[in-house]
Amino acid sequence: MDTLVGILNYLVFFAITAGIYAVLCLGLNIQFGYTGLFNIGIAGFYAVGAYTSALLSGPPPGPLDWRTVGGFQLPWVVGLLGAIIASGIIAFFIGLLTLRLKEDYLAIATIGIAEVIRLILKNEGWLSNTVWGIKHIPSPLHQPIEAGVSSFLKGHPQLSPWLIHFISNAYNWFYLALVLVILGLLYWVSERSIRSPWGRVLRTIREDEAIAAVSGKNVFSFKLQSFVLGAMVMGMAGSLYAHYAKFIDASSFEPLYGTFLIWVMLIAGGSGNSKGAILGAFLIWGIWAGTDFLTGYLALSATRVASLRVIAIAILLELVLLLRPQGLLGEEKAVSKMMGK
Amino acid sequence: MSLGAFLALISLTLLRGLGIPGTPFGPLSFGLPMILAFFIALLLTGLAAIIIDRILYLRLRRTGPIVLLVASIGVSFFLRNIIQFIWGPQPQYYFKAIQIARKIPLLGIRIKPDEVFIIIVAALLVIGLHFFLQKTKTGKAMRAASDNMELARVSGIDTEKVIMWTWAIGASLAAAGGILAGIEDKFITPDMGWQMLLPIFAAVILGGIGNPYGAMAGGMIIGLSGEISTAFISTAYKPAVAFVIIVIMLLIKPRGLFGTR
Numbered sequence: 329m330d331t332l333v334g335i336l337n338y339l340v341f342f343a344i345t346a347g348i349y350a351v352l353c354l355g356l357n358i359q360f361g362y363t364g365l366f367n368i369g370i371a372g373f374y375a376v377g378a379y380t381s382a383l384l385s386g387p388p389p390g391p392l393d394w395r396t397v398g399g400f401q402l403p404w405v406v407g408l409l410g411a412i413i414a415s416g417i418i419a420f421f422i423g424l425l426t427l428r429l430k431e432d433y434l435a436i437a438t439i440g441i442a443e444v445i446r447l448i449l450k451n452e453g454w455l456s457n458t459v460w461g462i463k464h465i466p467s468p469l470h471q472p473i474e475a476g477v478s479s480f481l482k483g484h485p486q487l488s489p490w491l492i493h494f495i496s497n498a499y500n501w502f503y504l505a506l507v508l509v510i511l512g513l514l515y516w517v518s519e520r521s522i523r524s525p526w527g528r529v530l531r532t533i534r535e536d537e538a539i540a541a542v543s544g545k546n547v548f549s550f551k552l553q554s555f556v557l558g559a560m561v562m563g564m565a566g567s568l569y570a571h572y573a574k575f576i577d578a579s580s581f582e583p584l585y586g587t588f589l590i591w592v593m594l595i596a597g598g599s600g601n602s603k604g605a606i607l608g609a610f611l612i613w614g615i616w617a618g619t620d621f622l623t624g625y626l627a628l629s630a631t632r633v634a635s636l637r638v639i640a641i642a643i644l645l646e647l648v649l650l651l652r653p654q655g656l657l658g659e660e661k662a663v664s665k666m667m668g669k
Numbered sequence: 670m671s672l673g674a675f676l677a678l679i680s681l682t683l684l685r686g687l688g689i690p691g692t693p694f695g696p697l698s699f700g701l702p703m704i705l706a707f708f709i710a711l712l713l714t715g716l717a718a719i720i721i722d723r724i725l726y727l728r729l730r731r732t733g734p735i736v737l738l739v740a741s742i743g744v745s746f747f748l749r750n751i752i753q754f755i756w757g758p759q760p761q762y763y764f765k766a767i768q769i770a771r772k773i774p775l776l777g778i779r780i781k782p783d784e785v786f787i788i789i790v791a792a793l794l795v796i797g798l799h800f801f802l803q804k805t806k807t808g809k810a811m812r813a814a815s816d817n818m819e820l821a822r823v824s825g826i827d828t829e830k831v832i833m834w835t836w837a838i839g840a841s842l843a844a845a846g847g848i849l850a851g852i853e854d855k856f857i858t859p860d861m862g863w864q865m866l867l868p869i870f871a872a873v874i875l876g877g878i879g880n881p882y883g884a885m886a887g888g889m890i891i892g893l894s895g896e897i898s899t900a901f902i903s904t905a906y907k908p909a910v911a912f913v914i915i916v917i918m919l920l921i922k923p924r925g926l927f928g929t930r
Contacts, residue, residue: 364735429919429923437915444908591742629757635751646740649739
């Protein structure tokens with residue numbers, strides 16, 4: 329029974345991480361799946377969200393300095409909103425700069441901003457405490473829930489060990505619920521928007537910009553809206569991650585975890601399909617986390633196994649692109665209620 | 670597009686496998702084996718690029734440019750991690766001896782013999798590329814295809830062959846760049862291509878996408894401004910300088926310094 333609870337607790341942890349990735353995938357789906365915008369700097373927006381949220385609602389990042397901003401210890405919701413706004417502002421400027429140009433420029437600019445953000449986080453002590461990262465980021469409602477759990481356990485000393493084990497994990501259950509509620513909300517908004525006239529314009533832009541333009545749509549403005557919205561969702565994921573992990577540093581936002589895996593998730597699940605984005609996140613994170621166990625079984629060093637896992641995931645991506653480019657769940661062809669009636 | 674930079678790594682590591690430096694060659698830190706390995710690495714990298722193109726990109730070409738971009742990210746992670754799997758993430762050394770810079774009598778500057786070698790090789794590659802693009806039939810076809818793929822096709826140019834050549838040459842040049850960087854730094858790492866990616870993009874944007882001469886000039890400007898910047902700001906921000914230049918260019922002249930079209 330105790331091992332079962334152990335597995336269950338691990339699954340909760342797994343689902344929280346996968347859920348945060350699913351939020352990132354929904355963000356990318358708005359940008360790429362709907363509008364065809366090629367963002368290879370997801371990690372940048374993710375990191376901005378995480379750090380903004382941590383600075384707004386956490387303790388000061390490190391040794392205080394006259395330049396230090398943050399350590400305001402504001403409620404988590406303020407941190408979340410700050411994360412959304414900060415990522416949105418950065419996306420706005422990147423979009424303003426590149427969305428009138430060919431798609432290559434957006435790709436280059438996004439990879440560039442992500443790299444610059446990572447360099448800043450790695451080098452500026454006053455802002456991010458450099459490689460030591462920000463510690464003790466508070467989790468929402470952590471204290472009341474933990475206090476409730478411990479007083480309940482004190483009141484019931486005769487409980488069997490596995491039950492105690494189970495109840496002690498209550499906070500993670502709460503956080504999972506929080507992530508899933510946000511994910512559900514985003515899913516609903518995302519589905520509603522693609523089914524709206526606004527969403528149809530985005531899809532038209534993706535298929536053929538000229539057609540959208542001759543229909544009198546301001547292509548640039550629609551692209552900018554889509555890019556900023558997607559980035560805001562990514563910032564939100566950053567906040568969710570920061571307050572769950574309680575500790576963030578620049579290495580959490582390297583291109584592999586912050587960008588590449590998310591692309592594989594969206595492509596595998598089905599680009600342009602919100603359900604696909606979520607499915608892809610859980611599936612690929614399942615494969616990724618699942619292969620982590622291999623480290624113990626293969627007679628190879630940990631770094632080699634890590635490389636092997638990336639190789640496998642990269643091959644998987646190419647296979648999906650070759651054999652099933654629409655992903656597991658393809659995009660719905662007609663999303664309008666007016667069609668096909 | 671990012672692929673080229675990463676392919677350089679393959680050849681670099683192949684070089685390792687061939688057991689360079691051998692006996693030093695005159696004043697240089699390396700000998701004949703290194704020079705042989707240089708050519709072998711260029712050839713093999715070009716070949717690897719063609720193979721990847723045939724297996725992967727050929728089939729994806731019809732689906733559109735964005736799918737190719739996604740695929741190339743996958744390929745770059747794939748290649749980098751193959752290198753990391755074989756040689757590990759730590760730096761690999763070409764040679765460990767420290768070379769003393771010598772004074773050039775007339776100019777009054779100090780330079781290492783290795784660096785003279787690098788400059789000469791880079792200049793030869795640039796001149797070679799120029800003659801290839803201007804004088805050979807394949808080079809002309811390549812320029813035509815880059816101008817207008819459809820028009821090139823109806824003029825009877827075998828565009829598939831041109832694409833293959835482009836891959837081979839692009840990858841070989843990237844490999845040459847990687848080896849020269851490795852000679853300058855004395856060591857190579859699996860993520861050196863990634864480190865160079867931003868400056869490379871900046872150089873191409875500066876020169877105007879699709880303009881080889883612009884890219885050469887852009888490369889010089891980016892390289893110099895990156896190095897000069899270290900006099901004023903932390904060396905950690907060298908790649909950020911490239912990014913700032915990208916942003917300025919996109920603001921004032923998105924077609925590049927020499928872009929005419």
